[in-house]
Amino acid sequence: MGETGEVRAGPSGPVTALWRVPPLVVDIGLAAVLFLVTLGPGRVDGGTGLALQCALVLPLVWRRRAPRAVFAVIAVVGLVQWLSGVQLPADVALLVALGTVAARASYRSAWAAVLVAVIGAVLAAARWAPEGRFLASAATMTAAVAASALVGANTRFRRAARADRLARLQRDRDEQEQRAVAEERARIARELHDSVTHGLSVVVALADALGHARPADPSAVTARIAETGRQALTDMRRALDLIHDAGTDSIPRDDRRSPPGIEQLGALCDRTEAAGLVTRLRVDGETAGVPAAAQLTVHRLVQESLTNVLRHAPAGAHAEVRVSCGPGAVTVEVTDDGRAEGDGRPGGAGAGRGLVGMRERAAAFGGVLEAGPRPGGGWRVFVRLRLGGTS
Numbered sequence: 001m002g003e004t005g006e007v008r009a010g011p012s013g014p015v016t017a018l019w020r021v022p023p024l025v026v027d028i029g030l031a032a033v034l035f036l037v038t039l040g041p042g043r044v045d046g047g048t049g050l051a052l053q054c055a056l057v058l059p060l061v062w063r064r065r066a067p068r069a070v071f072a073v074i075a076v077v078g079l080v081q082w083l084s085g086v087q088l089p090a091d092v093a094l095l096v097a098l099g100t101v102a103a104r105a106s107y108r109s110a111w112a113a114v115l116v117a118v119i120g121a122v123l124a125a126a127r128w129a130p131e132g133r134f135l136a137s138a139a140t141m142t143a144a145v146a147a148s149a150l151v152g153a154n155t156r157f158r159r160a161a162r163a164d165r166l167a168r169l170q171r172d173r174d175e176q177e178q179r180a181v182a183e184e185r186a187r188i189a190r191e192l193h194d195s196v197t198h199g200l201s202v203v204v205a206l207a208d209a210l211g212h213a214r215p216a217d218p219s220a221v222t223a224r225i226a227e228t229g230r231q232a233l234t235d236m237r238r239a240l241d242l243i244h245d246a247g248t249d250s251i252p253r254d255d256r257r258s259p260p261g262i263e264q265l266g267a268l269c270d271r272t273e274a275a276g277l278v279t280r281l282r283v284d285g286e287t288a289g290v291p292a293a294a295q296l297t298v299h300r301l302v303q304e305s306l307t308n309v310l311r312h313a314p315a316g317a318h319a320e321v322r323v324s325c326g327p328g329a330v331t332v333e334v335t336d337d338g339r340a341e342g343d344g345r346p347g348g349a350g351a352g353r354g355l356v357g358m359r360e361r362a363a364a365f366g367g368v369l370e371a372g373p374r375p376g377g378g379w380r381v382f383v384r385l386r387l388g389g390t391s
């Protein structure tokens with residue numbers, strides 16, 4: 001296209017180099033070729049003919065920058081030529097200028113240029129057509145005018161279609177980037193919620209025990225608080241590191257830690273039990289074949305479930321975690337026997353942020369989270385993750 005600010009999307013292959021030639025160079029070449037082709041013995045006679053030849057062809061160098069002005073200059077030169085009675089093949093320059101106006105100027109300017117060119121064709125036929133051939137000559141030259149205008153209009157339409165296609169591609173790419181950013185933010189929010197909420201819940205439970213239950217060994221409780229706090233900070237730092245564009249490459253090698261998985265569920269249950277919730281863990285099957293992403297999902301599901309038990313179940317409640325690793329699937333079930341009246345844990349359509357994040361994690365592995373009260377009291381969370389064909 002060659003205009004400032006225009007996106008050039010040309011063809012590839014052998015013509016690529018030609019397509020990348022600056023438009024001004026192309027127009028200079030066009031004017032030079034047209035001048036030489038229409039110049040020769042019997043075509044341009046004397047100084048007047050040579051001057052008109054130059055005046056007709058030279059303005060084509062600026063046809064893209066000022067298409068209407070170039071057309072007007074060539075039309076005026078053509079009128080002078082007609083009044084002088086000098087017939088020149090270089091009149092074809094008017095058709096080139098007309099095509100440029102049709103391609104680049106407004107529709108009103110294009111129609112005005114067509115009208116001027118048709119009048120010029122009729123005048124030229126009236127003056128130089130052989131006797132008895134006026135209508136045929138006028139029709140031929142008018143057809144040439146129409147063809148030039150149609151070529152220019154087709155160029156306009158193709159350019160507009162190309163620009164529209166590029167704009168759609170840009171919009172699609174922007175939308176994809178926005179979706180990717182939104183998904184990444186949601187993932188980071190889930191990581192922060194799951195890790196920090198669990199850590200704070202454990203710390204609060206331990207602090208309450210230290211303040212009210214008066215344990216025999218307060219130093220052990222404070223040590224557990226400190227350990228849980230450090231673990232929460234580590235998890236939060238890992239989640240925040242996801243924000244950096246460089247990913248894990250921006251993290252010093254000594255600080256890189258693999259995400260928690262099924263093997264770390266024992267330590268998770270120990271921290272929960274230290275906070276006052278007796279927790280039993282049972283893992284069946286081989287965990288070696290479970291991908292790291294699925295293991296992280298299992299860990300976060302169990303973590304959030306136990307956090308909800310700590311927050312909502314009464315003192316003295318018991319929780320049980322069952323993880324079963326089978327061929328192509330992992331099932332997770334977390335139950336508790338809390339019987340608090342009016343248990344306020346969210347479930348179903350009114351799920352809180354925690355359960356929303358759990359459902360999103362499960363959906364990533366083709367699973368559907370089931371969360372609700374158990375008959376006789378307590379709560380149950382169950383999900384089955386598919387290890388093949390994850391989204």
